[in-house]
Amino acid sequence: xxxxxxxxxxxxxxxxxxxxxxxxxxxxxxxxxxxxxxxxxxxxxxxxxxxxxxxxxxxxxxxxxxxxxxxxxxxxxxxxxxxxxxxxxxxxxxxxxxxxxxxxxxxxxxxxxxxxxxxxxxxxxxxxxxxxxxxxxxxxxxxxxxxxxxxxxxxxxxxxxxxxxxxxxxxxxxxxxxxxxxxxxxxxxxxxxxxxxxxxxxxxxxxxxxxxxxxxxxxxxxxxxxxxxxxxxxxxxxxxxxxxxxxxxxxxxxxxx
Amino acid sequence: xxxxxxxxxxxxxxxxxxxxxxxxxxxxxxxxxxxxxxxxxxxxxxxxxxxxxxxxxxxxxxxxxxxxxxxxxxxxxxxxxxxxxxxxxxxxxxxxxxxxxxxxxxxxxxxxxxxxxxxxxxxxxxxxxxxxxxxxxxxxxxxxxxxxxxxxxxxxxxxxxxxxxxxxxxxxxxxxxxxxxxxxxxxxxxxxxxxxxxxxxxxxxxxxxxxxxxxxxxxxxxxxxxxxxxxxxxxxxxxxxxxxxxxxxxxxxxxxxxxxxxxxxxxxxxxxxxxxxxx
Numbered sequence: 444x445x446x447x448x449x450x451x452x453x454x455x456x457x458x459x460x461x462x463x464x465x466x467x468x469x470x471x472x473x474x475x476x477x478x479x480x481x482x483x484x485x486x487x488x489x490x491x492x493x494x495x496x497x498x499x500x501x502x503x504x505x506x507x508x509x510x511x512x513x514x515x516x517x518x519x520x521x522x523x524x525x526x527x528x529x530x531x532x533x534x535x536x537x538x539x540x541x542x543x544x545x546x547x548x549x550x551x552x553x554x555x556x557x558x559x560x561x562x563x564x565x566x567x568x569x570x571x572x573x574x575x576x577x578x579x580x581x582x583x584x585x586x587x588x589x590x591x592x593x594x595x596x597x598x599x600x601x602x603x604x605x606x607x608x609x610x611x612x613x614x615x616x617x618x619x620x621x622x623x624x625x626x627x628x629x630x631x632x633x634x635x636x637x638x639x640x641x642x643x644x645x646x647x648x649x650x651x652x653x654x655x656x657x658x659x660x661x662x663x664x665x666x667x668x669x670x671x672x673x674x675x676x677x678x679x680x681x682x683x684x685x686x687x688x689x690x691x692x693x694x695x696x697x698x699x700x
Numbered sequence: 701x702x703x704x705x706x707x708x709x710x711x712x713x714x715x716x717x718x719x720x721x722x723x724x725x726x727x728x729x730x731x732x733x734x735x736x737x738x739x740x741x742x743x744x745x746x747x748x749x750x751x752x753x754x755x756x757x758x759x760x761x762x763x764x765x766x767x768x769x770x771x772x773x774x775x776x777x778x779x780x781x782x783x784x785x786x787x788x789x790x791x792x793x794x795x796x797x798x799x800x801x802x803x804x805x806x807x808x809x810x811x812x813x814x815x816x817x818x819x820x821x822x823x824x825x826x827x828x829x830x831x832x833x834x835x836x837x838x839x840x841x842x843x844x845x846x847x848x849x850x851x852x853x854x855x856x857x858x859x860x861x862x863x864x865x866x867x868x869x870x871x872x873x874x875x876x877x878x879x880x881x882x883x884x885x886x887x888x889x890x891x892x893x894x895x896x897x898x899x900x901x902x903x904x905x906x907x908x909x910x911x912x913x914x915x916x917x918x919x920x921x922x923x924x925x926x927x928x929x930x931x932x933x934x935x936x937x938x939x940x941x942x943x944x945x946x947x948x949x950x951x952x953x954x955x956x957x958x959x960x961x962x963x964x965x966x967x968x969x970x971x972x973x974x975x976x977x978x979x
Contacts, residue, residue, distance in 0.1 A: 495874040523876040535868050539742055541924045549864050554875055556857040559925065586922065 445472035447509075448610050448642035449494065454503035456486070456493045463489040467503070467667045473609065474636050476643040478653040480677075481663040482686050487646045488531060490663065491612055494644075495528055508609060524553060527603035529596075531614035531646070537588040543598050544570055544583040550602035573605035574598075576631065593624050600628070604635075611635065613645040629656050650677060706948065713947050718834050725836035725900050726939030726957060728844040732851055732893045733909030734917070734935025738928045739855075740890060741914045742866045746907065747797055748785070748887075751804035752894045753906035755781055758807040760828060761814040771899065778895035781807075782887045790880075831902030833943075833953040844896055851889055855928065858882070863924050901954045912961035913938060919968040934964055 449471040456464040464486040471477055479487050492498040494505055496512060505512040510522045518526075527550070547570045552562075574580040577597040582590065590598060596616065603611055616628070633656070635641040647653050653660055653673055660676035662668040662685040669681045713719055740749055759777025760770040785803055789796060827835070855862065861882065864872045869879055890910075897906050917931035942957030949956075 492870075496876070497870060497873045518876060520876060526874070528871070528874040530868070530870050536742065536744075538918065539867060539924070540918060540921050540927045541863065541867060542922070545863065545924050546867070549860055549867075552860045554861045554864065554872075554877060557860070559856055559859045584922075 445474060446640075447471070448473050448507065449644065450504075450506045451494070452504040454490070454493060454505065455501045456489050456498055457501050458489060458498075462501075463665065464493065464663075465666045467663070469661055469667065469670055471610070471642040471644055473640045473642050475658045476632060476636050476645070476656060477659040477661060478657040478673075479644065479646045479661045479663050480648070480650065480653060480685065485664045485685075487663055488614055491528075491614055491644070491646060494612065495526070520553060520555065524606065525609040526612065527606075527608045527610070528612045529599050529603055529614065529616045535587070539588070541587055542583070543574070543579070543585050543587060543590070546587055546598060547573055547583075547601045547605050550605040569605050570601075573601040576604055577601045578627065593621055596628075597624065600631070604631075607639065609641060611641050611643045613643065615646055615648065632656070650682075653677065710944065710947050719943075719947070721836050721838070721841060722833040722900075722953060723940065723943050724841055725833055725844060726943050726953070727936045728841065728848050729893075729897045729900055729909055730913070730935030730937070730939035730957075731932045732844070732848050732935075733897065734913040734932035735851055735855055735928060736886075736890050736893055737910035737914035737935070738917060738931035739862060739866060739886065740910050741918070744796070745890070746911045747800050748782075749890060749894055749910040750907035751785070751800040752778060752782060752891055753898060753903050754804045755807040755811075756895060756898050757828065757903055758811040758814070761811040761818065764818045765814050774898065775892060775895045778891040779888055782891035783884065786884065786887050827902070828898075829902050829904050830952065831898065831900050831905065831954040833900040836900050840896070840899060847889075847892055847896060851893065854885065854889060859925070859928070862886075901957070905954050905958050908958040908961060909935060912958070912965050916961070916965040916968040919965075934961070938964055 447470050451470065452468050454464060454467045455462055467490065469477075479490065481487055489498060493500045494512075496518065499514060507518060507522050508525060510519055512518055544567075548566050550573075551566050551569050571580060571583065574583055577600050579594065579597045579601060582594060582598065587595065587598065600616070611632075629652075632643055636643055645657075654677060657673055659670065660673050661670045662676050662681055664685050668684050669676050675681070714723065737749075740746060756774055756778055759773050759781070762777070763770040763773030785800070788803070789799060792799060861872070861877055864875065865877060865879065865882055873879055894906055894910070897909055901909060913934040914931045916934050917927050921927035921930050938961040939957050942960035943953060945951065945960060946953040946956035
């Protein structure tokens with residue numbers, strides 16, 4: 444039996460006065476890739492932010508590797524270190540003078556009190572390995588302000604990979620990558636789950652990608668409408684339930700015959 | 701007067717204890733301002749330090765009204781004021797610059813009304829506005845040195861957390877960083893640095909010590925760590941050069957230091973060759 448990396452029970456999260464996510468339950472096993480699909484405003488990013496403790500929750504339980512997340516979002520540092528997160532819109536001030544090597548190094552640190560020069564050599568090795576995995580080693584001395592959108596994504600993925608973790612949460616991560624970059628990105632995710640047992644949870648609007656690469660799909664529209672294999676969850680009935688019947692008619696017209 | 705005679709005069713001037721204290725005070729203020737300033741400008745809090753400086757006048761005038769030494773009132777007032785402003789910024793949905801403008805102009809107005817009741821202020825409004833670095837005493841230096849040590853330890857030990865917080869708060873929260881605790885600690889330190897610096901530099905110029913060296917360092921630096929170090933270094937170097945210029949040409953010290961900071965800033969942004977300095 445596979446280890447449960449993330450367990451969500453009857454989770455409800457409010458944004459302002461309305462329930463953006465209501466009564467959602469599911470779990471993620473080690474070595475699996477799960478997609479969350481749903482229309483805009485369905486609560487996908489809200490769900491992810493509640494899992495990470497960025498947003499408070501009104502009801503329900505979240506546990507990571509068997510450790511419960513308290514309402515305020517606190518987790519033991521050693522458990523927190525097992526989670527990597529790549530946000531949808533990585534907004535940052537491009538005038539901040541930080542190099543690629545420095546940014547990726549921040550993913551390696553435990554972020555407690557430490558001397559600035561502590562573990563410098565170990566960090567540098569880990570950073571270079573992670574950058575090599577995403578084919579971005581040549582960018583290491585560049586300021587992040589000079590990176591293209593696709594390069595920024597690859598560097599952020601290296602920030603996630605630089606420390607061996609158990610749970611990777613991606614919010615529309617491949618957006619901005621070219622065809623080759625996207626293909627390499629999914630190969631890398633496949634290696635992470637197969638060889639290192641990472642559990643991957645990704646929000647996606649690309650249903651074809653979800654069919655090809657994911658093991659399980661959660662259909663969300665404020666509440667969890669269905670969950671199962673891509674074939675089950677992305678059936679016309681379930682898509683109609685999640686997105687509305689108009690979408691399904693259009694989607695099927697666009698699919699290759 | 702020959703150059704040799706002029707140099708002798710400056711050297712003799714710096715043998716006076718008051719000038720030595722002024723130089724040391726300037727260096728300490730420059731180091732602290734530059735170090736915290738490097739984060740202040742990246743977090744777009746430059747106007748916050750300005751508002752804090754101007755609002756200090758209210759603290760001083762309230763101290764005078766209730767008969768307490770303004771120097772004693774200034775620091776607690778600056779810290780409470782900074783925490784109050786941070787609370788308002790988090791609670792209201794107003795634009796930061798608009799809210800700060802309301803706070804600083806209204807506290808300045810109230811301060812002037814209060815000073816009107818106090819009557820003539822012995823310390824002199826001029827000294828309050830433009831500072832008097834020669835009035836820096838040993839206890840001020842000691843407090844500045846302790847504050848510099850606290851700032852260095854705080855920034856040094858949490859440098860990587862501060863970097864992530866400055867870059868993207870969501871990434872920091874996802875890693876378990878308590879954003880509000882770090883923000884409060886930083887704001888309190890910034891308030892103390894501004895409060896301590898007011899005596900030497902004055903209400904009007906204090907924000908220059910926080911903003912200008914950091915902006916110059918941004919143009920000179922290629923990594924985040926070097927940026928923080930260069931910013932603090934430029935703060936101290938500006939104080940030394942500014943004090944020497946002030947002594948040589950018999951100019952007011954605070955404005956001389958700020959003009960020196962401006963000169964370094966212009967060199968940093970207009971001379972591309974300087975960019976290799978902090979690779």
